[in-house]
């Protein structure tokens with residue numbers, strides 16, 4: 001029997017788990033629950049991990065992982081895809097299961113929320129596969145239980161995010177959507193908790209996300225310094241990006257180590273991507289653009 005391309009099968013659904021980028025990330029306070037109160041502008045890249053899924057009748061959640069960063073990940077119960085599926089099943093009392101293939105394109109533990117985006121994409125995928133309805137607020141609560149970045153990854157559009165990650169407001173900034181963006185990771189996994197623990201507890205003030213100029217001029221990533229202590233190579237990535245012609249902004253995303261660079265146009269983006277790849281062939285480089293507001 002000829003091999004059928006899985007993507008052509010009528011009963012499968014596909015979701016993209018787009019990379020999250022914190023254009024600015026202001027840490028305002030350490031909360032009593034140990035988490036930090038943030039103010040951050042989240043944007044999403046047009047590219048990310050890919051999930052394809054089929055509904056099954058036996059209640060099992062079967063995950064297989066491939067892709068360039070697939071080997072770094074276990075497909076067992078600790079995987080955020082499996083955790084998200086189990087959480088939704090138990091919330092819904094759902095008897096059906098799913099077979100899911102995750103193609104891991106984004107580096108793991110890298111500040112661009114790959115795992116969080118996978119968890120959110122899994123929730124979206126299963127809601128479609130199982131044809132179930134769930135209230136937005138209930139879905140957001142399920143998502144927050146899986147990780148602070150997961151609620152914002154459900155909609156994967158530009159949002160102003162506050163609190164630990166639970167305060168979400170859609171927030172278009174003129175000029176941002178469609179902007180050429182380079183993501184660069186030097187290959188060092190940086191644990192989020194360790195970076196927050198290194199924050200010096202100095203509140204450097206609120207985020208002004210009113211315009212691109214404000215985000216560039218007065219926006220910060222307060223986790224940059226503690227992340228550089230954990231992974232000094234981040235400073236090298238930033239220096240390399242800051243030296244590229246046509247640059248609009250270079251900054252670290254999340255808790256690192258991935259840094260992003262926004263460019264004036266596609267040519268500057270392509271030139272910078274090539275320059276970084278030649279200078280640092282071992283770094284991960286992705287050319288993309290900022291998705292819809």
Ligand SMILES: C[C@](O)(CO)[C@H](O)COP(=O)(O)OP(=O)(O)OC[C@H]1O[C@@H](n2ccc(N)nc2=O)[C@H](O)[C@@H]1O
Pocket residue numbers: 022025034035036037038040111113116146147148149150163164165192193194196254255
């Ligand atoms: C740095 C960001 O990526 C910015 O978008 C997020 O705040 C982190 O989100 P995340 O990776 O989903 O983080 P979680 O899995 O919820 O938390 C990992 C660890 O990071 C720390 N953490 C996380 C979020 C937050 N607002 N304050 C924290 O202090 C906590 O020590 C927590 O145990």
Ligand SMILES: Nc1ncnc2c1ncn2[C@@H]1O[C@H](COP(=O)(O)OP(=O)(O)OP(=O)(O)O)[C@@H](O)[C@H]1O
Pocket residue numbers: 073078079080081107108109110111112113114115116117118149190192253254255256
């Ligand atoms: N499907 C998954 N993809 C990536 N990481 C996963 C996944 N499942 C579990 N994990 C675990 O989750 C942790 C965080 O992964 P993730 O890639 O989301 O980090 P991050 O990019 O630093 O996120 P953030 O920007 O939210 O801090 C890793 O230690 C990883 O082992």
